[in-house]
Amino acid sequence: MYEVTRLIKFCYGHRLLNYRGKCRHLHGHNGRAQVTLASEALDARGMVRDFEEIKGTLQAWIDQTLDHTMLLCREDPLVEELRRRGERCYVLDTNPTAEAIARLIFDYALLAGLPVTAVTLWETDQSYATYRPAAARGRRRPARAVRRARSTSTAA
Numbered sequence: 001m002y003e004v005t006r007l008i009k010f011c012y013g014h015r016l017l018n019y020r021g022k023c024r025h026l027h028g029h030n031g032r033a034q035v036t037l038a039s040e041a042l043d044a045r046g047m048v049r050d051f052e053e054i055k056g057t058l059q060a061w062i063d064q065t066l067d068h069t070m071l072l073c074r075e076d077p078l079v080e081e082l083r084r085r086g087e088r089c090y091v092l093d094t095n096p097t098a099e100a101i102a103r104l105i106f107d108y109a110l111l112a113g114l115p116v117t118a119v120t121l122w123e124t125d126q127s128y129a130t131y132r133p134a135a136a137r138g139r140r141r142p143a144r145a146v147r148r149a150r151s152t153s154t155a156a
């Protein structure tokens with residue numbers, strides 16, 4: 001099995017609902033998404049995927065959708081206010097934890113046709129969360145949040 005991994009840096013804000021720690025307040029991170037693709041065989045160029053292709057699809061989506069954007073839970077009352085003021089928001093069905101953001105990026109990579117096997121979201125230099133699906137059971141479907149985001153952009 002061959003693997004390639006690309007790091008994608010982006011800045012985002014968020015806050016967690018129903019949470020007692022300091023992350024209940026709005027704050028931001030210089031995050032890094034570590035995206036791993038895998039393949040049993042290499043293409044005619046001798047690659048799993050060209051890093052430029054990963055950059056052109058996944059990084060472009062992150063830049064347009066998540067970078068310099070406030071990631072919020074659908075139930076967060078701030079969503080309406082921030083949108084009203086023209087702020088960039090991306091709404092998730094769940095709390096916008098590192099785990100949820102890793103899953104979001106994983107699902108988009110899958111939707112974009114990349115042979116993704118894992119996404120790790122580094123929230124800080126010390127803390128990261130990884131989404132890696134259990135052994136494949138047929139074709140995986142991206143989560144509802146990503147499918148919806150493709151049809152209606154939530155970024156201002």
Ligand SMILES: [Zn+2]
Binds near residue numbers: 029
């Ligand atoms: Zn945070």
